[in-house]
Amino acid sequence: MTTTAALELVQLTKRYGSVTAVDAIDLKIPAGSYCCLLGPSGCGKTSTLRMIAGHESATSGDIIVGPKNVTDLPPAARNTAMMFQSYALFPHLSVIDNVAFALKMKGVAKAPRHAEANKLLELVDMQAYAARLPAQLSGGQQQRVALARALITSPQILLLDEPLSALDPFLRLRMRTELKKLQRELGISFIHVTHGQDEAMALADIVVLMNGGRIEQQGSPREIFNHPRTEFTAKFIGGHNVIAVGGETFAVRNDRLLLKKPGEAVAGPSIAGTVSEVEYQGTYVRVAVAADGGADISAQLTESQFDAANYIVGERVLATWDPALASPLKTRNPVTVTSSEQAA
């Protein structure tokens, strides 16, 4: 039904005056994959998306969709379609005319373009609302219409600019599932810009984590979560402690950090500290430890692990971990956690 194409960015750069928003990034996204461009605001992810879409010209570098270099083509000639943040539906057009807009621009007659639009509305389960105006729809419904409108040109790559940010948390989870399902069913590539790491982890085949106009790390969510390569990645992706021991910095997952009472045998590296907070979270217990060097680390213990030791606030503990499960980090910044006790 739909064809799909791989996307390749080569040394893609965007400068606004003296500010470099996107700094010579290289990226390959295989056909039919769900890719999340993730990063804090101002990291260049939206500029990258808008360059792929053709709404922002590239200062230098190339954008290749399938076999074709589309860098200088207008948006409609790129086989991409964009779903805008807060949807940008035409307020004066009914749902069906919004969806059929691209076909109208191509000069398709009313009957066939409405028939086609109806098919798309069926895909997103919105046929019942065909005659409504966007203002008469809820946020989630507007999003479905925006999806249908973007998909009517049969794009090979769908570009989504923070598609879930305008929704309330409950709807966000539901639409997240639907987006993933839709991508699987259509088999085309989705490139989804988000600043929510949970969203990226849940959806993406490939997460591209960006920072300061560069790609900080890319890979499957599991690769990134289990092997963060930089301190930024470890911190942004969450669930990690960044610990410096003997001049080296490691990222250790919260749930892989073990706590020992003073005097207990410790195999592997460790740092000492004081329990500063104990939070019961249902499926786990979070124990926050103020390390002696001044850093805050937190351990995620199972209920039974916690019950066995029953840590209380103010208690001295040793935090330890299996060195095989710690990811050594390349830090650009000076080490944040300084002195530490080292056990044999």
Added chain:
Amino acid sequence: MNSSQPDAISGLAAQKRRGKSFSGVTEIGLSMIQDRKSFFAWLQAAPMMLVFALFFLLPLVFVTIVSAWDYNEYEMIPAFSLRGYTDTFEGCVADLPDLCTILKTYLKTLQLCLMTWSLTLLIGFTVAYFLAFHIRSKTWQIVLTLLCTIPFWTSNVIRMIAWIPLLGRNGLVNNALEGMGLIHQPLEWLLFSEFSVVLALVHLFTFFMVVPIFNSMIRIDKRLIEAAYDAGATGWQTLVNVVIPLSKPGIVIGSIFVITIVMGDFVTIGVMGGEQIASAGKIIETRLNALQFPAAAANAVILLGITILIISALTRIVDIRKEL
């Protein structure tokens, strides 16, 4: 209507605050609060209402009444008569298929109105588009919008006199054209003609188009333009399918301004037309000068009726209330 709900809520809150007070007392207090609120609301609207009632509605009522009075050569007679109307349309049926004076005059007025309207719309839309979509900085938008008010910096009379050295028989334009060898005798139609009337009207009233259209346009989400571009629309298609439909309220409001002013204008048409062009406003003026007040009033009522018809047709196109 809508205000009753917040009032009820604030009433409930007041009830809670007062605690154990008797419900009867609370109700009295509540209705007093409501009364006072609406009293102040009316008070705020009162000055404008008063001005409208005294200087607009009341005279309008008088005009309508007087239009149905009788009159002779030198005075009006307070007795019911439709002479004002019948005199106005005198010979209209007999002259058919030729048009009588009054119909010809109205046609001419409508024609001037249509020309002025289409030119102000075209220029106003273009200027508003430039201001809204090409000028990025808000400061420049304000500065340039203020520049559009330049025609209003002088009085109407001075402005119209100022056209004479420019467009007159030996004016700048004729001299320049002759100097360039493009013409060999002065163009007569530059001044005291329909051309100069429309020119002056357009010069004056384009601003009334620019402001409401600009106001509609800056409310258009720029992402809609991108969305249209994304869907493969050309610049022209975006204009026709997105920008114009979304500017409609501004276009209609601007059109109402221009049409009502031009339909009733007699000064500009008089001066710029060299008192040679008949217009609906001119008829009223002539009748007034002849002290035929009922006839003048009858013409005013007819003009008002036609203008209201045009405006209600325009508001059919767009629900303006939605946009204000």
